[in-house]
Amino acid sequence: MIRASCTILFRSVTGMLLAGGIGLTSGASAPNTVSDGRLKATLLLQVVHYVEWPQTAWASSAQPFTICLRGAGRLADRIAELARTEAVLSRPVRVTTVRRQPELASCHVLLDATPTDAEPWGPQSPVLTVGEDEAFTRSGGMVGLVVAEGRVVLELNRAAAERVGLRFSSRLLRLSRLVGEERH
Amino acid sequence: MVRSCALLLAFSFLAVAEQSAESLRSLDLEQLLSMEVTSVRRGRQRVDRTAAAVHVITQEDIRRSGVTSIPEALRLVPGMHVARINGNTWAISARGFNGPFANKLLVMIDGRTVYSPLFSGVFWDMQDTLLEDVDRIEVIRGPAAALWGANAVYGVVNVFTRRAEQTQGTLVTVGAGSEDRLTLRMRHGGRWGRNAYYRFYAQQQSRSHLPLLKGEEPGLWGLLQGGFRLDWAVGENDEITLQGDLYDSQGETPLRIATPQPPFHHVGNVPLRAAGGNVLARWTRAHRSGAESTVQSYFDNTRRDGIFMPFRVDTLDLDAVHRRPLAWRQELLVGAGLRHITDRTGARSYVALTPSAAQYSLLSATVLDEIRLRPDRLTATVGVRAERSAFTGWSLQPTARLMWTPTRRHSVWGAVSRATGTPSRFDLHGRLDQHAYAGPQGLPILSSAQGNPARQPETAAALEAGWRASLHKRLSVDVAAFRSRHNGLPSYARGQTELRVRAGVRHVFVPLLFDNDVWTDVSGVEVAASAVMPFRWRLNASYTDMWSVRGLMRPTATGNGSAWRDPRRQWRLASRWDATRHLQLDVTTHWVDRLRERAQELPGTTLQAWDHLRLDARLGWRVGEGMEWSVVGQNLLEGRHTEYELSAGPALAYVRRAVYVRFGWRR
Numbered sequence: 135m136i137r138a139s140c141t142i143l144f145r146s147v148t149g150m151l152l153a154g155g156i157g158l159t160s161g162a163s164a165p166n167t168v169s170d171g172r173l174k175a176t177l178l179l180q181v182v183h184y185v186e187w188p189q190t191a192w193a194s195s196a197q198p199f200t201i202c203l204r205g206a207g208r209l210a211d212r213i214a215e216l217a218r219t220e221a222v223l224s225r226p227v228r229v230t231t232v233r234r235q236p237e238l239a240s241c242h243v244l245l246d247a248t249p250t251d252a253e254p255w256g257p258q259s260p261v262l263t264v265g266e267d268e269a270f271t272r273s274g275g276m277v278g279l280v281v282a283e284g285r286v287v288l289e290l291n292r293a294a295a296e297r298v299g300l301r302f303s304s305r306l307l308r309l310s311r312l313v314g315e316e317r318h
Numbered sequence: 319m320v321r322s323c324a325l326l327l328a329f330s331f332l333a334v335a336e337q338s339a340e341s342l343r344s345l346d347l348e349q350l351l352s353m354e355v356t357s358v359r360r361g362r363q364r365v366d367r368t369a370a371a372v373h374v375i376t377q378e379d380i381r382r383s384g385v386t387s388i389p390e391a392l393r394l395v396p397g398m399h400v401a402r403i404n405g406n407t408w409a410i411s412a413r414g415f416n417g418p419f420a421n422k423l424l425v426m427i428d429g430r431t432v433y434s435p436l437f438s439g440v441f442w443d444m445q446d447t448l449l450e451d452v453d454r455i456e457v458i459r460g461p462a463a464a465l466w467g468a469n470a471v472y473g474v475v476n477v478f479t480r481r482a483e484q485t486q487g488t489l490v491t492v493g494a495g496s497e498d499r500l501t502l503r504m505r506h507g508g509r510w511g512r513n514a515y516y517r518f519y520a521q522q523q524s525r526s527h528l529p530l531l532k533g534e535e536p537g538l539w540g541l542l543q544g545g546f547r548l549d550w551a552v553g554e555n556d557e558i559t560l561q562g563d564l565y566d567s568q569g570e571t572p573l574r575i576a577t578p579q580p581p582f583h584h585v586g587n588v589p590l591r592a593a594g595g596n597v598l599a600r601w602t603r604a605h606r607s608g609a610e611s612t613v614q615s616y617f618d619n620t621r622r623d624g625i626f627m628p629f630r631v632d633t634l635d636l637d638a639v640h641r642r643p644l645a646w647r648q649e650l651l652v653g654a655g656l657r658h659i660t661d662r663t664g665a666r667s668y669v670a671l672t673p674s675a676a677q678y679s680l681l682s683a684t685v686l687d688e689i690r691l692r693p694d695r696l697t698a699t700v701g702v703r704a705e706r707s708a709f710t711g712w713s714l715q716p717t718a719r720l721m722w723t724p725t726r727r728h729s730v731w732g733a734v735s736r737a738t739g740t741p742s743r744f745d746l747h748g749r750l751d752q753h754a755y756a757g758p759q760g761l762p763i764l765s766s767a768q769g770n771p772a773r774q775p776e777t778a779a780a781l782e783a784g785w786r787a788s789l790h791k792r793l794s795v796d797v798a799a800f801r802s803r804h805n806g807l808p809s810y811a812r813g814q815t816e817l818r819v820r821a822g823v824r825h826v827f828v829p830l831l832f833d834n835d836v837w838t839d840v841s842g843v844e845v846a847a848s849a850v851m852p853f854r855w856r857l858n859a860s861y862t863d864m865w866s867v868r869g870l871m872r873p874t875a876t877g878n879g880s881a882w883r884d885p886r887r888q889w890r891l892a893s894r895w896d897a898t899r900h901l902q903l904d905v906t907t908h909w910v911d912r913l914r915e916r917a918q919e920l921p922g923t924t925l926q927a928w929d930h931l932r933l934d935a936r937l938g939w940r941v942g943e944g945m946e947w948s949v950v951g952q953n954l955l956e957g958r959h960t961e962y963e964l965s966a967g968p969a970l971a972y973v974r975r976a977v978y979v980r981f982g983w984r985r
Contacts, residue, residue, distance in 0.1 A: 172342065176342045176350060208483070211512070
């Protein structure tokens with residue numbers, strides 16, 4: 135009986151090892167829970183598949199999908215790591231840091247990790263702005279990745295996105311919390 | 319076979335763990351959004367979910383109000399009474415009992431207590447940090463003792479600085495003004511390796527004093543301060559924070575003392591020297607299923623020589639907190655702390671501590687249980703904190719709170735709590751000459767407050783309730799009401815009088831022995847509202863009304879040792895207007911009622927502070943990427959007014975108009 139279970143166990147574990155790659159984690163991650171930084175980064179790379187950029191966003195079919203980072207932070211680091219092996223809309227992903235607003239011209243996504251009192255850059259077409267702050271979407275940001283009660287919640291500011299010509303798919307809208315703006 | 323099976327089982331756990339991290343990418347949107355995350359909590363609890371009268375001052379509030387120090391920033395909180403006594407002394411309290419050493423407000427900066435164990439209260443001129451890097455100041459009015467400790471009898475002020483990763487790059491601020499004569503601040507933040515962020519800062523401030531009621535204005539006082547912070551993410555679920563500061567402040571400070579010869583008090587400027595440093599380390603670990611543990615330790619050294627006797631206090635603190643979700647929708651918090659204090663003091667003719675040096679510890683344990691009776695609708699929090707002070711033994715501080723959220727736009731909360739104030743070394747062992755006057759037969763009389771080693775802690779029991787509402791997409795309201803009963807407040811009795819000679823002057827020395835026989839009932843209401851108007855204009859308003867009744871617990875007690883130096887009403891209106899993308903115009907008006915004396919007061923003191931209206935205005939101009947000019951005018955309406963009254967210790971000054979210009983550059 136034990137022998138039979140062990141054989142089954144042996145086979146399934148070998149299968150998993152082959153599928154997932156062998157490696158020792160730090161031991162801190164347990165099944166079904168993951169750190170918020172890693173989840174948010176993975177989530178963002180999924181969310182962009184459900185956003186429609188206008189035709190004007192693409193100079194050519196070979197142009198990489200550019201994620202721009204403003205400010206520093208763990209989420210920015212995670213995105214830089216994951217994006218190395220990703221593809222979005224059949225385009226390679228490029229991650230770059232920006233310091234001044236004119237550099238936004240080549241961006242498709244802006245991950246804004248600056249504190250709330252930094253000068254807000256005006257809406258630029260067609261850049262999807264993403265932030266982690268609770269008040270991000272309420273003050274004009276388009277996508278907020280907020281942790282609430284142990285899970286990541288997607289907050290979307292549809293009006294801000296549509297103003298620069300971006301559209302959220304209905305699947306995305308259904309799964310998110312829609313936020314209205316507080317300022318003109 | 320079985321052994322290798324067991325080994326396989328062990329490996330499979332690791333493999334499964336690895337798989338869930340790596341195979342995240344294969345999950346779809348719905349699955350990702352339903353995963354549980356471990357996130358090292360930044361200690362941030364959403365304000366609208368807290369069953370207490372909380373107000374958060376954000377960095378934006380600090381910047382746009384034009385305040386230049388932490389005590390001045392506290393004026394922004396509804397229900398706080400901030401009275402500036404002189405150039406470097408403030409009396410700050412919430413819900414009553416204000417004084418330069420108001421002992422019912424616990425103040426912490428990044429988890430480190432800055433409340434003085436010698437005198438109670440806070441030496442506000444020593445509590446500074448780079449204001450630009452303050453993330454928020456959370457103020458809880460009312461007994462928050464169950465979470466924060468004794469001396470949180472009437473509130474907690476918690477200053478949080480930004481994490482190092484949020485303060486990257488270089489920041490330089492230069493300012494000049496009529497009172498804030500010269501301000502120079504610099505900060506640089508960067509990255510260290512893959513997972514650590516750091517910053518270090520230095521600042522130099524020189525400020526002029528305020529004009530005294532009598533006597534020559536003291537000279538400038540200056541502060542030189544520097545510090546650092548390191549935040550290091552070790553692995554996915556551990557975080558270590560290391561921070562420290564060093565400061566040195568010099569100048570003069572005005573002192574008022576009683577002397578046994580006419581005119582029976584003396585106001586003069588004495589040299590002020592304050593220096594010190596601190597270092598803090600904190601380790602937080604997020605466990606699976608949402609549990610979190612934090613261990614923190616800090617060391618603080620404070621040396622000061624000013625209006626009281628010279629002293630030195632060394633504090634070593636160790637604190638551990640563990641939070642975990644439990645069955646039946648509960649979250650339990652368990653904490654323990656140990657603080658060891660060593661102090662050494664000198665003596666002056668008018669003030670001394672006996673014994674002049676002491677070493678003592680404070681032990682504490684907390685249990686707090688949050689129960690989501692109905693998820694998102696009704697949450698109850700029950701807890702207790704037990705503390706053991708070396709001088710007064712054990713005290714229990716329980717609290718029970720309830721938060722009801724009938725709709726997403728409204729919430730109602732109520733709380734019942736008990737808090738204790740631990741007597742300071744001065745309350746127990748101190749002596750301070752209070753006042754002098756001409757007695758019969760030509761002999762001057764000098765009375766002096768004496769500490770009582772058998773002093774019991776003050777206790778307070780409070781009933782509070784509040785309502786928060788988002789009335790409209792653009793209007794929100796926050797109302798809090800409270801009723802509290804304080805027992806064991808200072809009363810005094812005249813001790814054995816005797817003839818003494820000091821500096822060749824014969825006088826009658828009257829000791830005032832402090833005891834705990836006064837009770838006070840305080841009730842009040844605090845209303846705050848915030849409105850978003852069109853054209854990028856925001857308005858914030860608040861109104862506070864508070865009244866008290868006091869009496870003596872025992873008929874033998876003769877005097878009331880603490881006057882009611884609190885205004886009955888205050889209101890505040892702040893306007894924040896983004897006139898253009900580059901120009902900001904901010905105006906704040908604040909009216910404070912006169913200070914009222916209710917009980918028999920020590921003869922020789924008179925009420926000085928009438929009601930006053932304060933107007934501050936700021937013009938902010940962004941000239942380029944990361945560059946901003948500000949011009950700020952303070953107290954523009956009234957030429958000069960006093961905010962407090964005469965007492966022994968810090969001499970009273972006029973608060974007057976001030977203006978400053980500041981330029982900030984950040985990259």
